[in-house]
Amino acid sequence: MGTALLTDLYELTMAQSFLEHGKTGTAVFSIFARTLPDERNFLVAGGLDMLINQLEMFRFTREDIVYLESLAIFSDDFLSYLKEYRFAGTLSAIPEGCIVFQNEPLVQIEGPLPEIQILETLALNCIHFGTLVASKAARIIAVSRGRNVVEFGFRRSHMPDAGIAAARAAYIAGFSGTSNLEAGKRFGIPVVGTMAHSYVMLFTTEEEAFRAYQSSFPDRGLYLIDTYDTLACTETIIRLAREGVPVTGIRIDSGDLADLAVKVRGRFDRAGLPHIKIFVSSNVDEYSIDRWLAGGIPIDSFGVGTHFITSSDAPYLDMVYKLVEYEGGPRFKTSPGKTTFPYRRQVVRHYKDGAMDYDEVIRMEGHEEGGLVEPYLRAGRLVKPLPAVDDIRKRCAQELMSLPERFRTLAKQEYCVRVQQ
Amino acid sequence: MGTALLTDLYELTMAQSFLEHGKTGTAVFSIFARTLPDERNFLVAGGLDMLINQLEMFRFTREDIVYLESLAIFSDDFLSYLKEYRFAGTLSAIPEGCIVFQNEPLVQIEGPLPEIQILETLALNCIHFGTLVASKAARIIAVSRGRNVVEFGFRRSHMPDAGIAAARAAYIAGFSGTSNLEAGKRFGIPVVGTMAHSYVMLFTTEEEAFRAYQSSFPDRGLYLIDTYDTLACTETIIRLAREGVPVTGIRIDSGDLADLAVKVRGRFDRAGLPHIKIFVSSNVDEYSIDRWLAGGIPIDSFGVGTHFITSSDAPYLDMVYKLVEYEGGPRFKTSPGKTTFPYRRQVVRHYKDGAMDYDEVIRMEGHEEGGLVEPYLRAGRLVKPLPAVDDIRKRCAQELMSLPERFRTLAKQEYCVRVQQ
Secondary structure (H helix, E strand, O other): OOOOOOOEHHHHHHHHHHHHOOOOOEEEEEEEEEEOOOOOOOEEOOOHHHHHHHHHOOOOOHHHHHHHHHOOOOOHHHHHHHHOOOOOOEEEEOOOOOEEOOOOOOEEEEEEHHHHHOOHHHHHHHHHHHHHHHHHHHHHHHOOOOOEEEEOOHHHOOOHHHHHHHHHHHHHHOOOEEOEHHHHHHHOOOEOOOOOHHHHHOOOOHHHHHHHHHHHOOOOOEEEOOOOOHHHHHHHHHHHHHOOOOOOEEEEOOOOHHHHHHHHHHHHHHOOOOOOEEEEOOOOOHHHHHHHHHOOOOOOEEEEOHHHHOOOOOOOOEEEEEEEEEOOEEOOOOOOOOOOOOOOEEEEEEEEOOEEEEEEEEEOOOOOOOOOOEEEEEOOEEOOOOOOHHHHHHHHHHHHHHOOHHHHOOOOOOOOEEEOO | OOOOOOOEHHHHHHHHHHHHOOOOOEEEEEEEEEEOOOOOOOEEOOOHHHHHHHHHOOOOOHHHHHHHHHOOOOOHHHHHHHHOOOOOOEEEEOOOOOEEOOOOOOEEEEEEHHHHHOOHHHHHHHHHHHHHHHHHHHHHHHOOOOOEEEEOOHHHOOOHHHHHHHHHHHHHHOOOEEOEHHHHHHHOOOEOOOOOHHHHHOOOOHHHHHHHHHHHOOOOOEEEOOOOOHHHHHHHHHHHHHOOOOOOEEEEOOOOHHHHHHHHHHHHHHOOOOOOEEEEOOOOOHHHHHHHHHOOOOOOEEEEOHHHHOOOOOOOOEEEEEEEEEOOEEOOOOOOOOOOOOOOEEEEEEEEOOEEEEEEEEEOOOOOOOOOOEEEEEOOEEOOOOOOHHHHHHHHHHHHHHOOHHHHOOOOOOOOEEEOO
């Protein structure tokens, strides 16, 4: 299967015109966020694995060519060029799991101009979404004060592929697992989940449902208690636990979650069952988590779904793929609010007392080593294996630790990024 | 390729337990929006084609089974059941392109309980996203007063599949085309696009860039004029047009779009070039379109991207997949704010002077015909061919025409939906 039609028409019209007018010199395009949303103090680099995988399949299939021919826009020479197209350029990037800010080049692609112009749409698509969800996930983790957070959003992702990529990003950022089985299979992420309301509704009583579940899965002792009346069901759970049914936790998925958590915790504690964990879900996001934990609400685990997987408070980033260099010379535009900085770039991060202090975005020449930007592809091939998901997760945890504490809150902070002119 | 792991773990744990406890009777699940976002006066049904396509491939592959076995959660009997799984149930739905409201069953799936429990995640995923973007697109069309609107969002969709589905939804709702080539190929949608800033930047002057483009594509006379200075470039365009270069339109992609449109229109008109169309893009959404057109700003075409494709003002819907019937009896839950209505349902729409007046959601029994809900699958097979995209588009246009005018504005309106108890 080819991925080369995952692009906008104008990438191809431009490429044909570049070829016809001898604009085939070496160009560099850079992907970066021009600004951060008000709702983000930092971003986490993501999407690179997806981009590299898609680039490997970036071919115009015979069907694609037939389709393009049918548009009666392109020349025969250009269609022949597309038939032979293979990405054979250079790609450098800031590794996945790194914290990044405005104007920092997440990915830089270098190659003959027409060849890399064509990649714009797909490259931006992958890096934009990967970074969007990794950043949202890290923001949630940043306020979760070590509590357990799991990813439940698959049903409301913008199509299945987004759900799979988001589950991976969540795990990288520090979520402990996902409900998403395809993501579990593909990336080796722990999978979690127990029962929905429909399960409970199928039995005459909640007790009958829980006993049935217990007989099917003796090792899985988490029960959903809000199908009818959460507090009445809490008493049922207490009775079962006292009878020796192993109960590890309960989930509350509706109502005033904080109020119910306090009441349920109180009842369990008074019943001598302090080990039963309280798990909440239903419209949970970093705003509710932060408010609840700041208020001492006794919640042990959060199931985060819709708000994470759609990045609902900031559903897109102001991220672009911009020409910065052509035949060794600078390229930039001066459109209002859309000014770009020319040349290949390196990012140097400065620390103070072990915490990130400020970043410099400098010209790459002479600074290939020692900055955040690393080489990934040369002549279209990987220069080193891509890191394993667990290694990216470790790196992300270290990055979050070295972020100054005020950035790990929901109050807006501006990190200092100095761009060398 | 199988799509059956596009699901949450708990769907499978529930299904195993249902099988073990004899809960294999006929069940009905219904997909509906519990409420509409404040930013939506109506929804447009979408996603059905995707769901039906995915259901056809809903198989647990050998690899999937190996993965599930490795989790050490499931019984051998259940894994054997999954190996043989084929969806063989009944599916009824409100056709794509229809206007729908809260509590109206977009899709109802009937079959043995474990078989249809397993479909929850994928079914919701497809219908939720399809409806989300069709609704956003129709809202944009509703305020565009017949102007031309094209879809430009592919680079910021939540992964490529969402971009393809969204381009289709946009066309159904009335957009005239998309930049997305894969969507063009797959669905026969008109594709549009000309050049980006990078193209203009590659030439010494804008004039040189435009002449080069013109020589490559003599029939495509739309030029991007904001790379450096929009008004200076307007003069260049006027000079070229007077020389006989065919200019059909210009695109402005930065700055104060309304102010520039007025100035550029004025210059073209004074230069005797009233036929040159003004096309604007960059952060365009229904709010800016409505404001500009209400203010008489002379814009002919809108390129809508990010805000459409992420449905940025309402990036998700409160949509659920709920058990409503089991073995012929009602099922409903009473969780606060999550009350559901039991039984299979039909939707009857009432009109007044040719415009939609109110809807009734009644029990299906005895009302199989004459309502919005139609049969699609029986014993897992299509009962009729799915409609062509152009037919869905026509239907959607008719639906928008019969929506009372106050719903075709951005001011919040509540449509009356009476749910029979």
